[in-house]
Amino acid sequence: MLGLGIVTIVLAVLEQLLLARSRYFWLGGVIPVSWTVVLAVVVLQNVARLTVPDYFLLIIAVIIPYVCWGNGYQRGVDHRTHR
Numbered sequence: 001m002l003g004l005g006i007v008t009i010v011l012a013v014l015e016q017l018l019l020a021r022s023r024y025f026w027l028g029g030v031i032p033v034s035w036t037v038v039l040a041v042v043v044l045q046n047v048a049r050l051t052v053p054d055y056f057l058l059i060i061a062v063i064i065p066y067v068c069w070g071n072g073y074q075r076g077v078d079h080r081t082h083r
Contacts, residue, residue, distance in 0.1 A: 004042070008061040011035055015068045028073055032065035 015031050039058055043050065050058075 004039070004061055005057065008035070008064055012064050012068045015065050016072050028069045032069050035065050036062055 011031055015028065039062055043058060
């Protein structure tokens with residue numbers, strides 16, 4: 001699960017810096033949606049071995065990219081409207 005945490009952090013930074021501030025709203029959603037699918041596959045493959053803390057970390061790992069997407073998009077909108 002530690003590897004998933006590290007990947008989540010890397011994806012959040014990538015999302016925040018590159019994709020979320022795009023003029024095209026859907027472009028920023030590519031990583032969060034893809035990451036959610038990957039995590040769903042991981043959960044389905046390891047459902048018998050996951051503990052409550054693992055599920056908690058998975059929920060956080062799903063939420064973080066969506067929050068970064070929303071924040072980055074809003075910053076981009078604010079930046080474009082204040083020019």
